[in-house]
Amino acid sequence: MSLLPYIVAVWLFLVGLYGIVTSRNFIHLVMCLAILQSSTYVFLLAVGYRIGAGPPVFANVPVGTPAVDPVVQALLLTDIVVEATVVALLLSFAVQVHRNTATLDPEKVVELEG
Amino acid sequence: MNRRVRRWFFLICACAIFGLFVSAVRQMPTFGHYRGPYGDILNRETVYERHITDVVTAVNFDWRGIDTLGEESILFLSVIGTLVLLRKPSSEVNDSHDENDTADKRKGREIPLPSAATRVATLGLVGPLVVFGLYIVAHGHLTPGGGFQGGVILATAPLLVYLAGDLKSFKRIANHETVQIGEALGLLGFLILGLPGMIRGGAYLRNVLPLGTSGHVFSGGMIAPINVCTGVAVSAGLVAVTYVFLEHTLETRLRGRR
């Protein structure tokens, strides 16, 4: 159990990377990139977790109650929202590629340009 | 490189990454036994020093506020990039007026209005959704939530209008100048809110407002205004992006309706 979250994180990373390497469609590729990125979420939260501790919010509990690490959570929070707009940017690149070359296959696009 | 070579190359590299990663992770504190000092210090001191009960928000907008400013400018730039890439060139706008046989207008492909039940349910949800989004933004320093999450929730409200089939209202809301201005003002507001601290001789983004009683809505000093600015920037950015993706479909559907 103590290694499972880390192994899941590296599995997400490798699966996403595999999808990117073998992708034949830019939309599919961007989705695999989103999966790859989520490996960092799992990894960071696993690093900051503490068994039996509560969330780092002290609205209803007194200060000093055991809580998990707030720093990694703050890192993730902004990253997830920024991911959405970066994905939008990548998708608009894909739309432009399709508009100019009539294909979404990375290999064919390279052939056309080379 | 052909596909089979590439796949083998990937498999070898993946095994190497997996091995190295696992051997690295074995040296780390085991899962569930976080022992770094920073999180504990923040958890102990934030409520006393900043009068904020949600430590995550405090880390985001106070302890590492400049970092968040950087993240927000990434968001801003990718929204601008998407708008620039997907905006229709002016020649295409003129062209599209005389294509009378667009797919959506062909016989048998008329898009029906959503059913009355859908319309009532979605339009009825718009109000509560906006209130909920504003609540999440405004209570970011007290309970889980804040400008980023609340902004996304607010950005889905115009989409409900679109789902209800009220295309003209959706266009009026999402294509309004206020969306673009709001996007810019959100980031600008964050930038400007950092200045008073410097004027008073402190660091950028240093708190200058009274801290208030922790647990109240008006507490935590600068966090609440910065949260509101972030909420405005995030929601306006997402609305602008979804509108630019929907623009073409919307135009043809509006013309077909007339």
Place this chain on the structure above:
Amino acid sequence: MLVLQATILIFVAITATAVVFTRQPVRQVVGLSFYGIILGLLFFILQAPDVALSQITIGAVALPLMFMLSLAKIRRDAEERKRREESEHRREAA
């Protein structure tokens, strides 16, 4: 608690694998939305309500929406290109 965490972690890994190996983008988007919800659930269980909130709004709603919209846009572009080519063919034949 640990059993629950382990179950959801394994579920996350399985869903991610399924999303990557679905080669048809429209089906993959539905899978991605499901994956977003599961990931949000995992964040809740790892005591990160802030992150879970933003993951559920982004991962389950905003991201799939953008993929769907760009797929629709690409299909529309393809249809338009086909129509333009057909009319050019007709003009050449005439």
